[in-house]
Amino acid sequence: MKATAAVFPATGAPVAFHEVEVAEPRDSEVLVRMTATGICHTDLSVRDGIIPFPLPAVAGHEGAGVVEAAGRAVRTVEPGDKVLLVPPSCGVCGPCGTGHPSLCEVSALRWSGRRLDGTPVLALDGAPLAARFLGQSSFCSHALVEERTVLRAPRDVADTTLAPFGCGVVTGAGAVLRVLRPGPGSSVVVLGAGAVGLSAVMAAAVTAATRIVAVDLVPSRLELARELGATGTINGREAGDLGAAIRELTGGGADFVVETTASTQVLRAALSGLARGGTVGLVGAAAPTEQLALPLVQLVSGAMGLRGVVMGDGSPAFLRALIGLHRQGRLPVDRLVQVYPFERIDAAMADAAGGRTIKPVLTFG
Ligand SMILES: [Zn+2]
Ligand SMILES: [Zn+2]
Known part of the structure; x- marks a missing residue:
């Protein structure tokens, strides 16, 4: 045809x-x-x-x-x-x-x-x-x-809302709900407030995490992040020391970081804001040639975790659950x-x- x-x-x-x-x-x-x-x-x-x-x-x-x-x-x-x-x-x-x-x-x-x-x-x-x-x-x-x-x-979800569940939404929400799984009282920092990052913010907002911080360079995106559940925001252009800003807004350090920018510079700056035993979910798709240099001592002594996440580790059942959350008005x-x-x-x-x-x-x- x-x-x-x-x-x-x-x-x-x-x-x-x-x-x-x-x-x-x-x-x-x-x-x-x-x-x-x-x-x-x-x-x-x-x-x-x-x-x-x-x-x-x-x-x-x-x-x-x-x-x-x-x-x-x-x-x-x-x-x-x-x-x-x-x-x-x-x-x-x-x-x-x-x-x-x-x-x-x-x-x-x-x-x-x-x-x-x-x-x-x-x-x-x-x-x-x-x-x-x-x-x-x-x-x-x-x-x-x-x-x-x-x-x-389901027929009652608008097609224009449904479409992004297949990549952007499942990638951000899955990083939080399927992979990092923040527990009660934990803190989640999302680097980048694009579609993936904001999906991570919305997902964090349906967990028992009590501090959800979005980091971006665009004020309107940070404002939207707040409306979607972020308890704090950081404008990377204005924050001199990103790690210090993260430590302040998370009460000592982030338990979980969702990295969506694929910028090694942003990741390195954010690492010093990670709590001891904290984990970074690497979500952003970098160019195949991109390399990452990290302070090994800091990683080991801080018991930090670095975890690659592919498409939010999604599955049909998980996508159905996300669509269900949306129909309840929670995503x-x-x-x-x-x-x-x-x-x-x-x-x-x-x-x-x-x-x-x-x-x-x-x-x-
Ligand atoms: Zn995609
Ligand atoms: Zn297979």
């Missing part, structure tokens, strides 16, 4: 809209008509060649939509169902088998641009077009994905979203890159 795709033609080039050919769904596949898709910094990194993915390509990995067709072996959804696109996983490797599908060992599901057998799912002018980006490629009117990449979603993801029509993807990406929009979400049709 034909679909309309926003194609990244070459490194750094503006998006080009094309009519593309979508392959027929196989037995295990689902064809989703997209209704909304979020833009994440990982998409910008692909466009800019920072994260390697074969171009030209269709990116996008935060999608919501309606099932249009399902293969014969598909059991969990049927045509007409509203769905959220979620990170891909194989279902049989070690991490998948132990409830950690975000750590699935089959990285070709995320990065190869094709099905596992090498066949393309999209074609442009008769030539294969890289897709299946992070298992999805939601910057297209239709996404042909594996059944494990869709999750049936107001809609506060992060600004809606743009699909045709304005370049403007939306520019607003995301420039920090003017926290979570741009594109709508179709």
Whole structure:
């Protein structure tokens, strides 16, 4: 069938809209008509060649939509169902088998641009077009994905709110609720108040943590962080010594730090604000060449933990729980979203890159 795709033609080039050919769904596949898709910094990194993915390509990995067709072996959804696109996983490797599908060992599901057998799912002018980006490629009117990449979603959640649950929301909220798990009376410091950081703030606000501190450079984002549950904020531009500012607002040091900026400079500055025995969750996606130098003595004597977190260690059950929290009004993801029509993807990406929009979400049709 034909679909309309926003194609990244070459490194750094503006998006080009094309009519593309979508392959027929196989037995295990689902064809989703997209209704909304979020833009994440990982998409910008692909466009800019920072994260390697074969171009030209269709990116996008935060999608919501309606099932249009399902293969014969598909059991969990049927045509007409509203769905959220979620990170891909194989279902049989070690991490998948132990409830950690975000750590699935089959990285070709995320990065190869094709099905596992090498066949393309999209074609442009008769030539294969890289897709299946992070298992999805939601910057297209239709996404042909594996059944494990869709999750049936409740109809009463707006599609524009639902879409970012698949990456930005689960990444920030999962870092807090699935990985760091702050206990009663603990303190959580979130470095960076973008979509991931603010999702971490909202998640911390549904735990028994009593001090939640957001750090950013943009005053309006810090204000929003307060409205979403932060008990204190630090403007990194104004705080001379970030570690000292963190120690002050946490009453001695942070038990948990969620690092979303992917800046080694920010991380090093924040480390001196970590409490003894505290843990840093590393969430921000750095360039593959980025290296980190840390004071080893401080790490050891402070009994500090450094923990990488991938997609919030999310799972379908956890995503359902997050959507449930949202429906109760306890995870107001809609506060992060600004809606743009699909045709304005370049403007939306520019607003995301420039920090003017926290979570741009594109709508179709
Ligand atoms: Zn993402
Ligand atoms: Zn797997």
